[in-house]
Amino acid sequence: MSSDEPSEETLQSINALINIYKKKHDQLILEQEELATCRNQQQDMNEQFKQRSIKLTQKMKEDQRSYKTQIENEKDKLKRVRQEEKELMEQIQKVEEAVKEEEAQTHYLKQQNDVFSAVPERNVVFTGLTGKDTDGQAFDMEPHLVYPMDGGTALITFEEEVVANNILKMKKHQVKLGQDISITVEARQVYLMLPTLVEIDSKVSSQHILISNLPKMDTDPMLNKLEIHFSKSKHGGGEVEKCEMLPDSGTVALSFVRNDIAKCLIEEEYHEVKLQEKMHRVRVTPFLNGKITNLKTTMKACRRTLLLTGIAPVMEQETLQDVLEIHFQKSSHGGGEVEAFLYNPLGQHTSAVFQKAPKNEDKKTE
Template sequence: MADVNPEQGNEKTEEESQLQEAQQELETWKAKVKEADDVKTRLIFDKVDVDDVKTKAQKEMTDLLQKRDEAQREFAANMSRQEELVLTQQRRNQDLLEKRKTLQAKLEAAREESVRLRENFKVRVQVPDINVKFTRQAPEDHHQEGDFIRGVFVFRQMPSVLLRGGQALITFEEEQVASQILRLASCTVPCENMTVDVEPQKIRMNPWVQFEVHLNVSTKEVKVSNIPASCSEGRLEDRLEISLSRPSRGGGEVDSLVYDRETGTAHVTFLNPGVAEHLAIKGGYSVDLDTRVRVKIENIHRQELRQFQTFCASTKRTVLLDNIKNRVDEEELQDQLEIYFQKPGNCGGEIESLHYVPVGGAVRALFSNDTVKTEN
């Protein structure tokens, strides 16, 4: 049997103890390593999740930024369109205001022209007041051809233009010369030691009228006035008829007599023509009422306006010279104007007449029909 050394036994026990401690420590470290691996794995998974969330958030942020940029661009485009629409509307409103102002000016000018034309075309005729009393209807053949003295009067207004101070009218012998002068904007006329600028213009004439007055004077009818109401109406009519029927006083056989008590007048129709003319020429007549009374006798006439026409005309050979400054003597200026416009080099020609109105004056020029041409 072998001998066991006690020291060797103790050493072996210590080695086993150290080995056991080392194994325990190894197990501990293995557990820690495993735990660390678990933590690492968990962290790796957590990191992957965070990266996914981050990537998703970044993508959402990018999408939102793109949408914001698109919204800003769309907003800017809408603002630009709205501003353009506002500017367009403002320009349209301004154009409408200008158009309205122009139309108002034209309307005012048209109203003034209408007033002027109405004044020019007014025919002022004093028509006497006539009180008419209807007693019966006259037959259609009541008036024969010889019952009236007929007359037709033609009234023709002469074309005219008002010349004001600083204007002149010049009439050439040829229309072509007047046309040449009207093409010039202005003419410089030498006068002594200075020059005078004149502006040739087309004459604007006032419209003129022409009409006929048809006058029919009855050879059988008269109006008797200034009849006093001295008796009853029937008796008064009888006495008037008897008095007017006496040839010794210039009367004649009475066909009808109508008396108006309110006006003190009578409408008398004689049977034969000529009596009414004779009595109207005398103007008065003595009638026997309660006393002898002098009454007034007047013709019965009817007038009718016919063929009323208005015309606009322009001059053929006459030109208006305007804006003439009164710097020299009137006669001297008229002579220089005539000399200047006679020269062919100044587009002039032979002058028929020239009339200058000095500043401060005014005159109306009348034109004969052969010096104007009628316009539609």
């Protein structure tokens, strides 16, 4: 065997290396196939993730739109609920106000019922004629006006309105008191403030009572007996503040210091009181307080009554009054028949009371 030829051992070792590298190659090929498979799987997974991501993005956008729509709907619902709540609160407030008004009206009607059902009894005889409802007439309030007069003035009322107008037009008048004595008086219009509307709110007093069904006897002893009786706690009374007879009514008004006495006495209504040495059954009813809540007035000129001013006290009051009245009765002075004359000298205080007379005539009294 030549020395240039490889030895058997060398060939074996080469074959062995070839086999080793072949195995490595096969291993690498296998690994490459596995890597390719993994790569394909990764690509598939990536594609799946990509598709899923696209779907999730779309779903998320759809959910966002849906949530936005739901939020808008909920906002609208909340707005409607708040509006309904506001309307309900307004209705509740109106109902509460109506309930309060009804309670106040009920309380007022109860008071009125207590008053009208417990007014002092008086015998009334009807002497008129019966008729239809349409035949009735409304009640009018007659004015009773106090007119304060300054000193050195006089009020004169003529029977005819035309005479008063003539005197008023002449304004200043020279009145002769004697041959060389005269005074100058001025005629002025008299204006009165007349009520056109009067509204009165009435309620039952918690400290007063009215006592009626009383016997005829002297006023002072009766008031003393009533005060003694109703001041005792065994009779349901208490400390009395005031006891007085009401003019032209036949009833006594009694007031207590405490405000819880009157109600109990009114509820019992009838009481046995010793008057004129014997027991007498009197009636206790509510005392009504009145308060003007609405008053409307208007200024009105008197048509037949004038005010004379500038009257100096140069003679006796009665004589001067007669001279003035005689002067204004004479037609030569523009006067006429005098119905009433009231003179107030300087330094004195006098008031005239004007009342509505028949046919709208002016009437004055001292």
